[in-house]
Amino acid sequence: MPYLALSAAFCFVIQMFNIPMPGGTTGHITGGALVGIVLGPWMALLALSITLFIQALLFGDGGITTFGANCFNMAFAMPLCAFAIFRLFRGKGTRRGLMMASALAGYLSIVGAALLVGLELGLQPLLEHTEDGTPLYAPYSWRVAIPAMLLPHLLLAGPLEALITASVVAYLYRAEPTLLKIHEHVNQEGSP
Amino acid sequence: MAVKKSSPLLRLSAGLLALIVLSPLGLLAQGSAWGEWASSELKTLLGFEVEGMKSLEGLWNPRLSDYAIPGWESHFSGPLGYLLCAALGTASCLLVAFLLGEALNKRKRKKEP
Numbered sequence: 001m002p003y004l005a006l007s008a009a010f011c012f013v014i015q016m017f018n019i020p021m022p023g024g025t026t027g028h029i030t031g032g033a034l035v036g037i038v039l040g041p042w043m044a045l046l047a048l049s050i051t052l053f054i055q056a057l058l059f060g061d062g063g064i065t066t067f068g069a070n071c072f073n074m075a076f077a078m079p080l081c082a083f084a085i086f087r088l089f090r091g092k093g094t095r096r097g098l099m100m101a102s103a104l105a106g107y108l109s110i111v112g113a114a115l116l117v118g119l120e121l122g123l124q125p126l127l128e129h130t131e132d133g134t135p136l137y138a139p140y141s142w143r144v145a146i147p148a149m150l151l152p153h154l155l156l157a158g159p160l161e162a163l164i165t166a167s168v169v170a171y172l173y174r175a176e177p178t179l180l181k182i183h184e185h186v187n188q189e190g191s192p
Numbered sequence: 193m194a195v196k197k198s199s200p201l202l203r204l205s206a207g208l209l210a211l212i213v214l215s216p217l218g219l220l221a222q223g224s225a226w227g228e229w230a231s232s233e234l235k236t237l238l239g240f241e242v243e244g245m246k247s248l249e250g251l252w253n254p255r256l257s258d259y260a261i262p263g264w265e266s267h268f269s270g271p272l273g274y275l276l277c278a279a280l281g282t283a284s285c286l287l288v289a290f291l292l293g294e295a296l297n298k299r300k301r302k303k304e305p
Contacts, residue, residue, distance in 0.1 A: 001290070001294075004289050004292075005286045006204055013278055016274070019221055021226070026224065054288065059254055059256050059258065060258065061258070065251065134240065134243075136242065136245070138227060139234065145227070176203075
């Protein structure tokens, strides 16, 4: 359990590091890939949901009405995707193999999550608009929303998430190798 | 405390603390994340009011909106407020996760007497 708490807190802080994106907007990495890899997808779902809950409740970041969508993208889809990719590519578990697998998992999972956000934001004007077609909520169509979410994450946030994920995994491999097997313990305990 | 000096938990917490101290770096980037605009920002972008969004905005009033402590706006107090928000948010995450963990453990113990 302490690792669940630590992971939620880690994701909270790491998401406060805004990075400038082309076009005057900002983005941030999520930490979701790392937590997915270390804790496994189910514990990561809890950890990231706590992070997003605190962000919305205290700081108005993300927001109460978007909490569900945010959880789906960053707490469910992203760690699950990272976990699967990491498992698929970790090979024999050498340091190099683990780093490559976690970098790939970090990169692809944040790009995947960004794509989901683009799809969701682009869908909204189709569903919610006034009679004359004026959007009620998110105003941009897929043609704008998908590239706007995807490109910065492909170019900037993706490589950063990959770097952070791989470096922390490399650190854990050297300093706390038992932590890299945490989710296996959880699964064993959790099975009836 | 039962935490040994070499405990991985302690070492990872030290890393977390370092991140909190560095958090004001996140203020260097200007502007909202794509899709995360306030309705007033959207109005300037689009030229018209996005009604549904505006009507939902009053639903919740976070005390520390945008990780800023109200009134702390100078070059010094702004980043300091951001840092304190990082610390408070981190503490809240730890607390909620701890309470959730306790609740889950309790249930598990009931199931397996």
